[in-house]
Amino acid sequence: MTSLGARFGALATALLVGGSLVAATPALAVADAEATIVVTSEANDGPGSLREAFDTANASPETATTITFAPAVRTVTISQVLLSVVPLTIRGNGQDQTEIRLETTGPEWVPALLGFQEAAVELSGLTLTGTGNxxxxxxxxxxxxxxxxAGASSVSDTTIxxxxxxxxxxxxxxxxxxxxxxSTLTGNSIGLDAWGMRESALTVRDSVISDSTEPGLELSYFRPGATGQATIERVQFVGNGELAEDGWGPSAGGIVFSADLDGVPADVSPLRVIDSVFTDNTGRTAGAIEYQPSWAERAADAAPLVLVxxxxxxxxxxGATQDGPYAGASAILIASPPMLRAADPVEESDDERLDLVLRIENSTFDGGTAAAAGMxxxxxxxxxxxxxxxxxxxxxVNSTIELVGRGGGDDVTISRSVIDSAWKDPFAFNTEEEVTPALVNVTDSVFTRPSANVDVTAGGSRVLPLAELELGPLADNGGPTPTMLPGLTSPLVDAVTVPGTLTTDQRGLPRPVNGAADIGAVEVQEQPTAVESTVSVVADVKVANGETAVFSVERSAAAGLAEASAGRATGSADAAPLPAVTVKISTADGSAVAGTDYTATEQTLSWDEGETGPQNFAVSTxxxxxxxxxxxxxxxxxxxSEHLTIxxxxxxxxxxxxxxxxxxxSVKPPTKGDPNTVAETGGSGPQPWLIAAVLAVLAGAGVLIARRTSRATRS
Known part of the structure; x- marks a missing residue:
């Protein structure tokens, strides 16, 4: 590996190609304390050029110089590096208004378009474009x-x-x-290459790093400061990393990180990745992030080395190649443990204590692309x-946890999480040596498959099919990053029994909402809105004396809402359940008197969740x-009851x-019909027409008997 001194020496030599910049004679008047130089030429050099502005600033190291561009200057073409040995502020008129383009005329190495040797820089409102040669x-x-x-450097509102x-x-x-x-770093070999920063802070916010052939960010031999670390916040890493046909390429597509952690405060996480997105990145061993060996002197209770x-x-x-001893990961790979030197004297038994290397919280993973590629x-x-x-x-989803130990076991704690491993065991243990098995603790989590290596039902955890979890697709559900939103009736909702410390979900929304937190990265904010329904007595009833009057009482959901209730597994806001309901029904006297004509009756009718249809209410007469x-x-x-209207x-x-x-x-039994119709109910006695016929026959028989008696008397 090239030493720092060798790298600096080569750079300084190359930066000075074309003459001594310090010896250049300023062509513009410069104020004693502050100066603004306006670039008026698009040429590589000469009056009014950007190179002349650099020369002028270098010749006046005691002056704080700001370089701006006349509106007519749209594309400045540079053939050799522009070097500054003094702090500069360079302000363009916007990324689409001011471009500085590197165009070389020969095969010689040009180390950079803009170089700052032991000097800070502030860039804004620019586009820097490379040669691609x-x-x-x-x-x-x-x-x-x-x-x-001294000072601080920054890049804002700039494309490189x-x-x-x-x-x-x-x-x-x-x-x-x-x-x-x-800002945007796109189409470069490495997006951002930070090498040998010590007691320093690196911050990238609200930016895009895309289409690098190597990693989007390579952070090597990094030592954070007491008040700063590497913070990646609201950054999109898209399409970084390319692999050759033989599988060779960058170890990770998104971020490659290693650090020197001696003297770093225990409450500092050297690398923090917050509210960011990693999509379509490719690496030899890790798609998104790889943690490489670090040198550490840390307290046992120190903050995680990497926080996601x-x-x-x-x-x-x-994991495109499987030759080495390392596992592969579509998301994050820990390539090696810290080279630990304990900060405090420890007992011999503590020599093998484990540092908290990685903590992942409120985050979403979809490993489907890697699974489809057989990686x-x-x-x-x-x-x-x-x-x-x-x-x-x-x-x-479509994600596993692979632990390949060459030197001992891990201690992995999984809490309040959803792990869908598709058709695989969620935990893959593969060791080449006799090592202590990895220790995995699970609490309040849901797995879609059992494991041969870990009891995934421990700590209140469960195994449930993926379909039952009602997880929506990866989508914009609010917040800075896409998420998978559970349905309103998902078993993940309000399922946490051991509260954690997180008070917001991945979207930044409150957690918990309904007393208990939801399992997974997203806290469902909207509670199920029950479907309203109605209840009616279907019809009046006419009943024979001494028989039972049966009234039909029917519950109905409003048009379309019953279908929504049946399809509530979609998790949409209108797909709420039809709730369980009750209603009381009771009799009252009219011209009929309770206790004489009928039996006074009162009853509570009930329908279970999702149930509609009739219930019967019987009154004895x-x-x-x-x-x-x-x-x-x-x-x-x-x-x-609530959600029921009479x-x-x-x-x-x-x-x-x-x-x-x-x-x-006897009268006809009740039928459902128009509410204004009368249903007739009763026993199996003779119909009225039959009674009339019988009476007529009896009356005729009486006349015949009377006649026969009269004849007998007369005789």
């Missing part, structure tokens, strides 16, 4: 001399594209911070062992002898008139 030029280089670099070297290179300085915001929070991984592919779909792979890992409130007039009583619905509240029960002491007439 394979000479390894970078867009922007900021280098130190392995010592302190098409460089065969890195879009941005940061090398060999101490006590300096670099910030990139609202609120981040989504989808379409990444890792590793692991959300996490550990190619060495002896690491401590925490996974808390994550949602992972008294069998009486006539003559009696027609009598009536009423039944009335009341006290409907539509037709009252119906009438009728007892027919009886002219003489006769058998009770």
């Amino acid at each position: 394979g000479n390894g030029s970078a867009g922007l280089i900021v280098v130190g001399d392995d010592g302190d670099l 594209q098409g460089f065969d070297g890195a879009g941005v290179t940061l090398e060999g300085f101490t006590n300096h911070s670099f910030t990139m915001t609202s 929070s609120g981040t989504t991984f989808a379409g990444n592919v890792g 590793s779909s692991a959300l996490l792979a550990d190619g060495y062992g002896n690491n401590r890992v925490e996974l808390d409130q994550i949602t992972a 008294a069998k009486r002898e006539g003559p009696l007039k027609e009598r009536t009583f009423t039944v009335t619905l009341s006290d409907a 539509e037709r509240a009252t119906a009438t029960g009728t007892l027919p008139a009886i002219d003489a002491a006769t058998d009770v007439p």
